[in-house]
Amino acid sequence: MTCRPALSRRPLLSAGAALLLAASALPALAQTKAVSVTAIVEHPALDAIRDGVKDELQAAGYESGKNLKWEYQSAQGNPGTAAQIARKFIGDKPDVIVAIATPSAQAVVAATKTIPVVYSGVTDPVAAQLVKDWKPSGTNVTGVSDLLALDKQLALIKQLVPNARRVGMVYNPGEANSAVVVKQLKDLLGKSGMTLVEASAPRSVDVGAAARTLVGKVDVIYTNTDNNVVSAYEALVKVGNDAKIPLVAADTDSVKRGAVAALGIDYRDLGRQTGRQVVRILKGEAPGAIASETSSKLELVLNATAAAKQGVKLSPELRQSAKTVLE
Amino acid sequence: MSLYSLWGALEIGLIFGLVALGVFITFRVLNFPDLTVDGSFPLGAAVAATLIGSGTDPFLATAAAIAAGAAAGFLTGWLHVRLKIMDLLAGILVMIALYSINLRIMGKPNVPLITEPTIFSVLPGWLPDYIERPLAMLALVAVAKLLLDWFFSSEIGLALRATGANARMARAQGVATGTATLVGMALSNALVALAGAVFAQSQGGADISMGIGTIVIGLAAVIVGESVLPARRLVWTTLAVVLGAVLYRLFVALALNSEFIGLKAQDLNLVTAVLVALALVLPRLKRRRAPRTAKGG
Numbered sequence: 001m002t003c004r005p006a007l008s009r010r011p012l013l014s015a016g017a018a019l020l021l022a023a024s025a026l027p028a029l030a031q032t033k034a035v036s037v038t039a040i041v042e043h044p045a046l047d048a049i050r051d052g053v054k055d056e057l058q059a060a061g062y063e064s065g066k067n068l069k070w071e072y073q074s075a076q077g078n079p080g081t082a083a084q085i086a087r088k089f090i091g092d093k094p095d096v097i098v099a100i101a102t103p104s105a106q107a108v109v110a111a112t113k114t115i116p117v118v119y120s121g122v123t124d125p126v127a128a129q130l131v132k133d134w135k136p137s138g139t140n141v142t143g144v145s146d147l148l149a150l151d152k153q154l155a156l157i158k159q160l161v162p163n164a165r166r167v168g169m170v171y172n173p174g175e176a177n178s179a180v181v182v183k184q185l186k187d188l189l190g191k192s193g194m195t196l197v198e199a200s201a202p203r204s205v206d207v208g209a210a211a212r213t214l215v216g217k218v219d220v221i222y223t224n225t226d227n228n229v230v231s232a233y234e235a236l237v238k239v240g241n242d243a244k245i246p247l248v249a250a251d252t253d254s255v256k257r258g259a260v261a262a263l264g265i266d267y268r269d270l271g272r273q274t275g276r277q278v279v280r281i282l283k284g285e286a287p288g289a290i291a292s293e294t295s296s297k298l299e300l301v302l303n304a305t306a307a308a309k310q311g312v313k314l315s316p317e318l319r320q321s322a323k324t325v326l327e
Numbered sequence: 328m329s330l331y332s333l334w335g336a337l338e339i340g341l342i343f344g345l346v347a348l349g350v351f352i353t354f355r356v357l358n359f360p361d362l363t364v365d366g367s368f369p370l371g372a373a374v375a376a377t378l379i380g381s382g383t384d385p386f387l388a389t390a391a392a393i394a395a396g397a398a399a400g401f402l403t404g405w406l407h408v409r410l411k412i413m414d415l416l417a418g419i420l421v422m423i424a425l426y427s428i429n430l431r432i433m434g435k436p437n438v439p440l441i442t443e444p445t446i447f448s449v450l451p452g453w454l455p456d457y458i459e460r461p462l463a464m465l466a467l468v469a470v471a472k473l474l475l476d477w478f479f480s481s482e483i484g485l486a487l488r489a490t491g492a493n494a495r496m497a498r499a500q501g502v503a504t505g506t507a508t509l510v511g512m513a514l515s516n517a518l519v520a521l522a523g524a525v526f527a528q529s530q531g532g533a534d535i536s537m538g539i540g541t542i543v544i545g546l547a548a549v550i551v552g553e554s555v556l557p558a559r560r561l562v563w564t565t566l567a568v569v570l571g572a573v574l575y576r577l578f579v580a581l582a583l584n585s586e587f588i589g590l591k592a593q594d595l596n597l598v599t600a601v602l603v604a605l606a607l608v609l610p611r612l613k614r615r616r617a618p619r620t621a622k623g624g
Contacts, residue, residue, distance in 0.1 A: 091329025110531025129439035176437035
C-alpha cells in the first residue's frame with residue numbers, strides 16, 4: 001500500500017508514461033470483468049443454464065474470484081423483485097448482464113439501453129420484444145433461445161408412432177413458452193393432416209387430471225418443456241402406462257422419468273452456448289452485432305422400458321440415432 | 328447500494344404504494360379480508376398492456392385498467408353482499424377466475440411493452456429516466472392519496488368507514504352497508520389494477536404470473552407503515568401505508584446487496600422477512616424500554 005503513492009510521486013515523467021503504456025498493453029484477461037446473472041425463479045433447467053454460462057466463462061479463462069466478478073440473483077418468482085434486481089445490476093454497471101427466462105429478460109431490457117444484455121432460456125425473444133428479429137439487433141441485446149425446431153419433434157413422433165393422427169398435449173396456458181409451442185404445433189400438424197388435442201393444466205397438481213381427459217382421444221402425447229408438466233411428469237407417466245399412450249417429451253430428463261423418447265435440449269449446454277456469447281462481448285464484440293441463436297445441439301434419448309409399457313416398438317434405426325437408450 | 332437501486336426501489340415501492348392503499352381500504356377501513364388483489368393486479372396489467380399493444384393511447388388504456396379493476400372488486404363485493412358467500416371465499420373465487428380472464432384478455436401469457444409508448448413516454452426528459460419515473464410515480468401516488476383522503480371525508484366515505492367500524496350500528500344509523508361495501512371493494516381493486524397497469528408499463532410488459540403474492544406484499548406494506556408511523560387520523564395512515572410499501576422495497580434492495588455478510592441469492596426472501604420483522608419489533612422494543620429507564624433513573 002505504501003509503495004503506491006511513492007511510485008506516482010516519481011519525478012521522472014517518462015517513467016510514468018512508460019508505466020501507463022505497460023498498463024494499456026496488458027492482455028484483456030488480466031482485467032477483472034463483471035458478469036451479473038439473474039433468473040426469475042430457481043428451477044432445474046434455469047439453474048443448468050446459469051451453471052453452463054459459468055462453465056464456459058471458466059473455460060475461456062475467466063475465473064470467479066480471480067479475474068471475474070460473478071453475481072447471481074434470483075427473483076424467487078416475484079416480478080417486483082425481478083424489476084429491482086434489474087435496477088441493482090444497472091447500478092452495478094457489470095460488463096454483461098445475463099437474464100434467464102422471459103420475465104427477467106424483459107425487466108432488464110426495459111431498464112437499460114446501454115449495458116450489454118444476453119438473454120437465455122427464452123423461447124420466443126421476438127414476441128417478447130427483446131429483439132426485433134433473429135438477426136443481429138444493433139442494440140445492446142442478444143442471446144440464446146430454447147426454441148425447439150418443431151418439425152424435428154414431429155418427425156420423431158412419426159417415427160415412434162407411424163400411424164398417429166391425433167397428438168395430445170398437456171400444458172400450462174399461463175406459460176408463454178408453451179403457448180408459443182401449441183400455436184406452432186397446431187399449424188404444423190394441420191399441414192400433415194393431423195390434429196392437436198389440448199389439455200390445460202394451470203397448476204402442477206392438474207397435470208394428471210388433464211392427461212386423463214386425453215385418454216381415448218389421442219394416439220400419442222407430446223409435451224414441451226412446460227414448467228408445470230415437467231415438475232409433475234410422473235402423473236403423466238402413470239396415465240401413459242395405464243392407457244398405453246406413448247409419451248414424447250422435449251427434455252431428456254423426462255425420459256428417465258418414464259417418457260418413451262425426447263429429442264431435447266441439454267440446458268447446461270444451452271448455458272454454455274449463452275456463455276460463448278458472453279465471452280465474445282467481454283472480448284470486445286458489440287452485442288448488437290451478434291445474432292440471436294437457437295440451441296445448436298439436440299440429443300435423442302430413448303427409454304426401452306417405457307416403450308414396452310406404453311406399447312411402442314423402438315426401431316433399430318431409431319436406436320442407432322439415439323445418444324442414450326435406457327433399458 | 329447504487330443510486331439506480333435506490334431510485335428503483337422508490338419507483339417500485341410507490342407503485343406498490345397504490346396496492347397498499349387498496350389493501351388498506353378493504354382490510355382496515357372496510358374490515359373485509361379481500362384476496363381479489365392477486366387477480367386484479369395482473370388484470371390491470373393485462374388490460375393496459377393489451378390495449379396499448381393494439382394502439383390505444385396509454386392514458387386511455389390505464390383508465391380502462393382502472394375500470395376493469397373496479398368491476399372485479401365490485402364482483403367480489405357482490406358475491407359477498409348479495410349472494411352471501413363468505414368474504415374470504417368470494418375473493419378467492421374472483422381471484423382464480425381472473426387468472427383465466429386475464430389469459431383471455433391477453434390472448435397469451437405474456438404481453439411485452441418494451442417498444443410500445445407508455446404513460447412514461449410523456450415525461451419531458453429533463454432528468455435521467457431512472458429519476459424521472461419515480462418522481463412521476465410520486466406525483467401519481469400523492470394525487471391518489473389526496474383523492475382518497477377527500478373521499479373518506481365525504482358522506483359516502485364516512486358511511487364506508489362506519490360500515491367497517493360497526494356494521495350493525497351503521498345500519499341502525501341508516502347507512503346502506505351493502506352499497507358501502509360494494510363501493511369500497513370497487514375503489515380498492517381499482518387502485519390495485521392501476522398499480523398493475525403502471526407496473527406493466529414501467530417493467531416492460533404484463534405477465535400472467537405477476538399477481539402471485541401481491542396481497543402478501545400489500546398487507547406487509549400496510550402493517551409496516553402503521554407500525555413506523557402510528558396515527559389515529561386517516562390522512563396520516565394513508566401516508567403511512569405508502570411509506571410502508573416504499574420501506575418494504577428498500578428492504579428488498581438492502582437484501583439484494585447483502586452478499587457481503589455471506590448471504591446468497593436463495594436467502595433473499597428470508598432476509599426480507601427478517602428485515603420487515605425487525606422494522607415491526609424495534610419501535611415496540613424502544614417504547615417498552617423507555618418507561619423502564621425512566622423508573623430506573
